[in-house]
Amino acid sequence: MPFPERTRQRLRGGPWRVPAQAGLLSVLLGSGTASASAFQVEARTEAQAYQLRSYRQASPSDPVLLPRRRIVQYLGLTGYELVTGQDLGFESSLRLFADLGLPRGEAAKIDGLRSEDADLLYAFVRYGVGGIEGKLGRQLYVDVADMLAFDGLSVRYMSPRGIGAEVYGGLWVKGAGFLSSSVYQPDGTRESDVRRLDQGVAGADPTLTALEPMYGAKLLVENLRGVSASLGYRRAVVDGKTDIERATVEARYGQGLGPSAIAGVDFDLVQLKLAQARAQVRWDGETLAVSGEALRLSPVFSADSIWYWFAYAPRDEARVRVDYFPRGPLRYYVQAVGSLYHTVINDSLQLARVDLSQGQPSNTVGGSAGASLRRERLRSAVDVSYRRGFGGSQLWADLTAGYGFGEGHFTLDGRLSAARIQDGFNPLLEGTFLGAQVWASQALSRAARLSLVLEHNVNPYTRWDSKVFFLFDLKASL
Template sequence: MSTTASASAFQLEARTEAQVYQIRAWRDSSAGEPVLLPRRRIVQYLGVNGYELITGQDVGFESSLRVFADFGLPRGEAARIDGVRSEDADLLHAFVRYGGNGFEGRLGRQVYVDVGDILAFDGLRVRYMSPLGIGAEVYGGLWVKGAGFLSSSVYQPDGTRESDSRRLEEGVAGADPSLSALEPMYGGKLLLEGPGALSGLSAALGYRRALVEGQTDLERATAEVRYGQGLGVSALAGVDFDLLRMGLAQARAQVRWDGERLAVSGEALRVSPVFSADSIWYWFAFAPRDEARVRVDYFPRGPLRYYVQGVASLYHTALNSESDVAKRAADPGGAPSYTAGGSAGAALQRGRFRSALDVSFRQGFGGSQLWADLTAGYGFGDGRLSLDGRLSVASIDDGFNPLLAGNFLGAQVWASHMLTRAARVSLVLEQNVNPYTRWDSKVFFLFDLKASL
């Protein structure tokens, strides 16, 4: 007699990139004689995932490792620059997961995303949702920082160096040994998912705190609400409140209506950087931005799609009154603290050919910008070979940096060939011409491998 058979599933993903490009140096250089720093990087990404490791149970693991070496940056030069490494390995995430009957748990290095931030930590996250639609979530561990084993500072709060070891060795005054200290963090959320007539409604109320050497480094409270059931009206709102400064840090509210051929949305934002309390920028350069957006998408029958969007922003410039930037921002005849503009675009999909055009413009605080981007691509034969191109043109007049003025041109050609259903090679050529770096060429060779076992 036949019986139910179950088996574990494994997924292996690998990608190798050869990156050849240059970076414009900011120190000891001029617009007429720029200093270019060469980068010659080999980067290897490896991801190993496993599912249903125990028959009939939702038990698995997920991992992603990045290994790189920069042959254009010797170790001696890298040691003189904070946060720069000539070669290293970064464990982006690696955790064991279990789920079932409304319960989900993760143990290990994981990435956590919510309305307030994106962070990575080594620890435990537990979540439970009851059949009534009421649940809770708690998490805690060590915030991933650059000083950890196989760690990455990608999701560390901006505005701080990941280590002051070089300055401590040199006896530099003001060097901070706590930058490389362990940073425990913990948080939790109350969850709601509307049942029955309230299906499509979800809400969460959260709290998070991080400490360095016993002192609070970050403390936030969040609230978010979402509603949507496909076509028709949908909405979302989120607030991130800074409990250290006792003020609003970030907020977002959006109302959207989706029809068969038309979609309209309105959005309001408060955006500000997420800094560590140890950062000088947290106390002296807290400059949030308020923004409003209105967008209309039109997708009639046929190969074309269209959109148009209007954007207005207000910059809060509570700067040092003695600085040149503050004087210009406060000058009635100078740059205003707001910007206004918009964008429009169209997309075409006809058989194997695809193309899109986007044009955007902004003017006000910080100068003016006009951008135009044209992309096109074509798939040959059975789809194994594809060719894509991009052309970007920008006219920029920066109100605070006279070097960033003029016309900027960029072009890119991307050719890809599928060797098998799981392997692909790509060659990317990029050329940028502008009055700032004058001539900037980049070449990328990529090999992608994906296997399901």
């Protein structure tokens, strides 16, 4: 029995497809008489060796480097059409890791640090029928406001006319959850105060590990005469009190070549202020594209964070970019950027009367330019960028190149970077920074690939900084 259209689309290149640089090759196994169910297994093993600079018991003239020796294993399992003729499936991704250079006793002294653990990144069952799609389990959600992970249910409906709605709700994934990752929890708070509570530290907060219910909804318009839009609402509650409450509006317009536009607003309903915003207009021609963009960017803090109430630093930015892609292997671009930094401090504090900027300007100006080349097995790109103003000045130059040997079973990529930095806040971040990276990848079979990544940096901050990554990737479709 043939797969439903949705399943065929996913097998042709759905959300599980890994970028080419990861070096994963898919293989189709099984006979034509197999059942309608399809499964995909992905595995990656990483051995990482590098070092971090210590901020304690060190000085600018005598830096102390802390070695890291980590083994990381990613395992993903995806199933399609578990019931013949029905769009029923599941998706999952599990990450296991162990830091061989970090004893458990040392990790226990630092909040949120673990010497070994398992993170369930996502795992959900998905079912689609007609214009309805539902997901149950741990899932990721991304929009103009934030990226979050939650354990719960989401339901989306889209009518044939391109008008629909979605609702979602569950428990926000936090660092205290079983097999959970804190990557997507609100910023500005510790994962847990268990250690401080055990030690009787004054001010320790037992609610950091409390369950955080969250829910949201959106009205949707999809590709209605080239227009897609949404109006959304989200709220999260901790210990009976609102932690985050946001309203979002997003809109897109585009019909191939010619004019297009993107706009989005994230509004904070707790403090009644603009949190994030983006507006872009673009024109695409056969060999030329021109775009202009304005953004308001600010961190997403929890209401439990002191930074949310007393000091936050949004940034306004404007960009203008021109891309030129004539016939042939070369592509070019040039971009101008201007930013305005705000350090908003509660004026009721003594801190607000102190000049923290120390004469620093509140704006930056700069730009970048680059070119890329693709010709058969060779690919290369060069980028140069410069910014000056708030925080000092930065000049960056990057050169990348890659080549595929034989039938592409062996690929070799390299990167050279040079930067001249004068940081107005950190005297250690001044001088010339140089870096080089080599990525060699060998396909062992149609489903397996072996990669080795070597990186070395020379700079006044870490002096000599070396990294080694060993990767083994396996991907199979059944």
